[in-house]
Amino acid sequence: MTEMTELIKSRRSLRAPYDPRRPIEPEKLAQILEAARWSPSAHNMQNFEIVVVDDPQVLEAIAHIERPVSETFVRENYAQLSLSEEELSQRKTGILGIMFPPSWRKPDFRLADLSAEEIAAMRRPLPASPLLLVVVYDPSRRAPASEGDFLGIVSLGCVMENLWLAAESLGIAMHIVSSLSSGGEVKEILGVPERLVIAFSCRLGYPESVSPPYLRVRREVAAFTHHNRYGG
Ligand SMILES: Cc1cc2nc3c(=O)[nH]c(=O)nc-3n(C[C@H](O)[C@H](O)[C@H](O)COP(=O)(O)O)c2cc1C
Structure with a gap:
């Protein structure tokens, strides 16, 4: 349990450039994808697909997309x-x-x-990286009776966390890039069908240099916990 708590706490966003000449080892990528595979999802719908991008030319094209x-x-x-x-x-x-x-x-x-x-x-x-994972889903399907597919979207968050914790446990840095979700250009480059939506994209890799630690804050547990009654 302590190890798990340490892993959860050490996971962080690393926005620096990652060494593009140091690819993610295939067995580590397989472990990261395996973690995504076992994510919980509403009604076990497994409402995601992942485009693994490691072709330097494709990465370069995506990195230069305008993100207004x-x-x-x-x-x-x-x-x-x-x-x-x-x-x-x-x-x-x-x-x-x-x-x-x-x-x-x-x-x-x-x-x-x-x-x-x-x-x-x-x-x-976009800062350099040897790997980008683009997670897509089909918004025309939804978890049963889930208004706005709220439960489906929560499920996509579970995929994100599983990917992130798996990467962290393997010493691989990760950075979510939400700005890639809005435009259609990424979908066009990757040949993602029109009906699918990008849930999130993330850069993964080994940082080119050691980043200085930055201040990470969280509320105290007591600040978000209510016992038996909200506000109690
Ligand atoms: C749904 C989601 C979207 C995010 N989008 C971005 C993003 O576009 N760019 C970015 O630098 N960080 C992004 N982040 C990372 C958060 O800013 C980060 O998790 C938060 O500030 C806490 O920092 P930590 O990850 O280092 O603990 C996103 C995180 C989540 C969960």
């Missing part, structure tokens, strides 16, 4: 930002603002106010 940022994203993201480590330590939720360009760190963000340099900075390609 919407004003809505930046405005809503602002609510999650702490502008210092002290603030983040106190809030215990959200992320550190320095991950994002300075222009994003204000509540009244407008795309129209950005300079040419700021727009160019937003066009940076």
Whole structure:
């Protein structure tokens, strides 16, 4: 149990470049996919398929897809930002603002106010990685009587966590890239049928250099636990 808790706690998002010349060993990739295979899903629907991308040319094409940022994203993201480590330590939720360009760190963000340099900075390609997993699902199927397929979507989260914990246990870093889910370009490059939707994509690999540790925060257990009665 302690080992499991340690694994859960050591799993983290590693957004740095991964060495593109150091592929994931096939037996480790097989173990990661095996972990996805055994994910729990509502009604055991197993509502996912995974496109494994390790062809350098395809990775390069995906890395250079434009991932436009919407004003809505930046405005809503602002609510999650702490502008210092002290603030983040106190809030215990959200992320550190320095991950994002300075222009994003204000509540009244407008795309129209950005300079040419700021727009160019937003066009940076995806950091390198030898492997990308693109998890897709069919939104026309749903878990029985599950409004908006809420239960199906929760199931996709279970796949994500299984993949992530398996990768972590094998010493492989992972980074979720939600911005690849919105556009149709990834689907087009990968030949994913129109009817399917990208649930999430993740980069996996071995970091090119040791990343400095960053502040990771969580609420205390007591802050989200209610005994016998909500609020009790
Ligand atoms: C559904 C989901 C979507 C996420 N999308 C992104 C993303 O697009 N880019 C990113 O850098 N991290 C993404 N993350 C990672 C979270 O930001 C990260 O898990 C959170 O800040 C906690 O940090 P940790 O993973 O290091 O514990 C996503 C995580 C989840 C569960």
